[in-house]
Amino acid sequence: MVGLAQLPIGVFDSGLGGLTVLKALRESLPREDFVYLGDVARLPYGSKSQAVVQSYARSCVNFLLAQPVKAVVIACNTASAMALETLVPEFERPLFGVVESGVLAGLSQCGNKRSVLVLGTEATVRSEAYLKGFARAAPDIKVVQLSCPLLVALAEEGWFDHSVTESVIRHYLSSVDLNAFGAVVLGCTHFPLLAPSFHRVLPPDVSLTHGARFLAEQVQRELGLRKELGASENPKVKLLATDRIQLKPALLEGWFSNASEFQVVSSLAGVANA
Ligand code: DGL
Numbered sequence: 001m002v003g004l005a006q007l008p009i010g011v012f013d014s015g016l017g018g019l020t021v022l023k024a025l026r027e028s029l030p031r032e033d034f035v036y037l038g039d040v041a042r043l044p045y046g047s048k049s050q051a052v053v054q055s056y057a058r059s060c061v062n063f064l065l066a067q068p069v070k071a072v073v074i075a076c077n078t079a080s081a082m083a084l085e086t087l088v089p090e091f092e093r094p095l096f097g098v099v100e101s102g103v104l105a106g107l108s109q110c111g112n113k114r115s116v117l118v119l120g121t122e123a124t125v126r127s128e129a130y131l132k133g134f135a136r137a138a139p140d141i142k143v144v145q146l147s148c149p150l151l152v153a154l155a156e157e158g159w160f161d162h163s164v165t166e167s168v169i170r171h172y173l174s175s176v177d178l179n180a181f182g183a184v185v186l187g188c189t190h191f192p193l194l195a196p197s198f199h200r201v202l203p204p205d206v207s208l209t210h211g212a213r214f215l216a217e218q219v220q221r222e223l224g225l226r227k228e229l230g231a232s233e234n235p236k237v238k239l240l241a242t243d244r245i246q247l248k249p250a251l252l253e254g255w256f257s258n259a260s261e262f263q264v265v266s267s268l269a270g271v272a273n274a
Contacts, residue, residue, distance in 0.1 A: 005228045008033035008238070009219070010064030010072040014045040014056075015156050016245070017190030018075030021098060022237070024212035025073065028220050032230040034237045035067050038262065041242035044152050045078040046121025046188070053123060057083035058090070059268040065093060070228055073219060074098065077187045078121045081129035094226075096219055099124075101211030102187050103133035107141070108214075109207035110182035115142040117176060120187035122147040130187055144181070148172040152190045161196035169194070169201045178203055186210040240265050 009029070011022050015038050022036050039045075039060055045053050057079040061072050071094045074080045074087075080097030088095050106116040118130040125147040134143045151172075154165045178184075184206055186192050192210050202208060223229045241262040 004070045004226075005230055006232075007068055007070040007230075008035045008236075009223075009230075010035050010037070010061075010067065010069035011075050012037040012039060012057075012060040012064060012072070012079075013076040013189055014038070014043040014078065015040045015152070015190065017152070017155060017188065017193065018073075020189050020192040020210070021073060021075035021212045021215060024216040025219060026235075026237070028213070028216035029223075029230070031232050031235060033232050033235050035064060035069055036237065036239050037064060037265075038239070038241040038245060039268075040156075040245055043156070044121065044149065045076060046123045046147075046149055046152060048078075048123060050082045050123075050127070053079055053082040054086055058087060061087060061091060061095065063265070063268045065091065069093075071096065071219065071223065073215065075189050077102065077129075077189060078123045081120075081124045081127040094222055096215060096222070098189060098211050098215050099129045099133055099187070101214035101218060102185050103130065103137050103211070104214040105209040105211045106134065106143075106183050106185040107138055109209045110141060111207075113180065113182035114140055115181050116144075116183045116185050117173075117178070117181045118143060118145045118185045118187045119148050119151075119172070119191060120145065121152065122149050124187055130185070144176060145187075146172060146176070148188070148191070151194060152188065155190035155193045159197075160193050165194055165197040166200050169197055173201060178206055181206055183207040183209050239263065242268060 064072050073096045080099045084097035110116050125145045134141045159165045239262045245262045
């Protein structure tokens with residue numbers, strides 16, 4: 001019988017954005033196997049209601065646990081903001097979300113200005129999860145949120161370093177004085193893919209940050225405490241998606257040398273509680 005420690009870690013996002021989290025997880029946990037699910041058939045999550053996002057997230061968690069996996073990382077800010085709290089008590093295995101780690105990233109980078117700009121989907125902004133997270137962690141921090149939904153499609157399109165992406169970012173950020181912020185927190189896992197375009201827009205002394213590294217450390221700590229860390233000699237990544245994905249070579253280059261293709265899973269329906 002396979003022990004829990006030997007099982008992979010499940011990771012999901014509405015699409016490819018969660019690969020930015022998977023990358024950090026693989027760096028911090030180099031001896032783990034991973035199963036990644038991109039729920040592209042139902043992307044975007046960021047425009048949906050809380051009830052719908054919760055049901056999508058629940059079906060992804062159920063699907064991954066049925067693989068089986070030993071823990072699930074919700075590598076999507078929208079699903080973390082809208083569903084993590086509800087889902088945690090429903091499952092025996094640990095679930096991790098990305099909002100708390102995004103808050104930690106903002107705190108570590110905001111410097112003396114004590115002010116952060118959080119960029120996310122419309123749903124993440126509406127949930128106020130980041131406002132609440134910062135208020136809990138450091139009530140003196142000033143937090144401004146902006147929703148930037150078009151950036152999700154530009155990331156899925158692979159326009160990471162592109163003049164159109166740069167203009168869309170300029171447009172979204174035109175309502176704020178960027179110099180007022182110590183850090184810009186990318187509160188959507190798609191946005192770190194667009195870092196080259198962001199860097200052309202942000203003043204040089206404003207840090208661009210996101211929570212993937214803190215999240216990976218949290219997962220490592222928790223699995224360590226549970227004595228469930230893996231020790232795979234030849235770690236594997238299985239990439240699954242709920243619909244076809246046209247691979248963007250730039251995304252995979254140097255990231256997933258042993259995982260060249262997404263396998264389409266026919267449907268998440270039929271899985272318990274889907
Ligand atoms: N990557 C997801 C997030 O972190 C959202 C993209 C979407 O709207 O589906 O919020």
